[in-house]
Amino acid sequence: MPQLNPAPWFAILMFSWLVFLTIIPTKVLNHVYPNGPTPLNMDKHKAQPWYWPWQ
Structure with missing residues (x-):
């Protein structure tokens, strides 16, 4: 079951957060x-x- 292998997904997650936290805020x-x-x-x-008119 390839879904249980965290190696490629963890790298993709870290790279996407790197982009979100460095490149996008500066732009x-x-x-x-x-x-x-x-x-x-x-x-x-x-x-x-x-x-007030009633006081």
Whole structure:
């Protein structure tokens, strides 16, 4: 029964985790968005008190 031989499957598992942990995160972290977020107005918003009509 070849399924019980862990040698090739363990190597495939380790290689796939090596790819997932080294190559893919660097590609994701190096991704640059074409349009950056636009900053909103930096003025503080003055909060108005809100009175409940039934109190």
